[in-house]
Amino acid sequence: MGSVDIWAFRTGSGHVSGSDLVGFKVEATDGHIGKVDRLSEEVGANYLVVDTGPWIFGKHVLLPAGTVARVDFEGEVVHVDRTKEEIKDGPEFDPHKHDADDGYREKYAGYYGPFYAGPMY
Template structure:
């Protein structure tokens, strides 16, 4: 599977630079602000953001695979993701104290977000898109 097909890898066009911490960056969905980066893992083919959604969804955290990042604005410290607020809100429940090292949960998240580019078959709402 190439990085372009792997939802856990950074997309080349996102502007991500290895070693750059995104912790504290604001996170914007395609239709508005959703929170800020609480944790950022940059492991190859296992990269993700943990986003603190604050009051938007009652103080929950969400896990977003790096492949959902469409663009990183380092000047304004904003991460833009290629999903809507509704798609993110409907993602599998995430508990950062229980699920970070849970392989089965990560598989569910990968299936939900799909191992394909947004807007193609297998994107959110169209069912599982494959396995990790």
């Protein structure tokens, strides 16, 4: 299968570079988890920050772009290939550390990377 990049949007996801996903609903494989609060399209570090609202007590979670299975622009929904529990159990998001520390990103790659299924849809 070769190496995969959890920090890049899948070719078949429907994501168009430069498109604004902020405000889109985010759906896990088993239900709604929140809305996109922030989107990074930095080369080699694409990700979404999701505001989970009351679902996880107002917590924000970071999802590498490779977790995005499909983007529905018409319905303004981002579908990710993780369960609510997998997302809830992911690394704690700290915006100050994330932007300044590559090692911080490695925690996400270590958590989400092994489950990365590669391009799909």
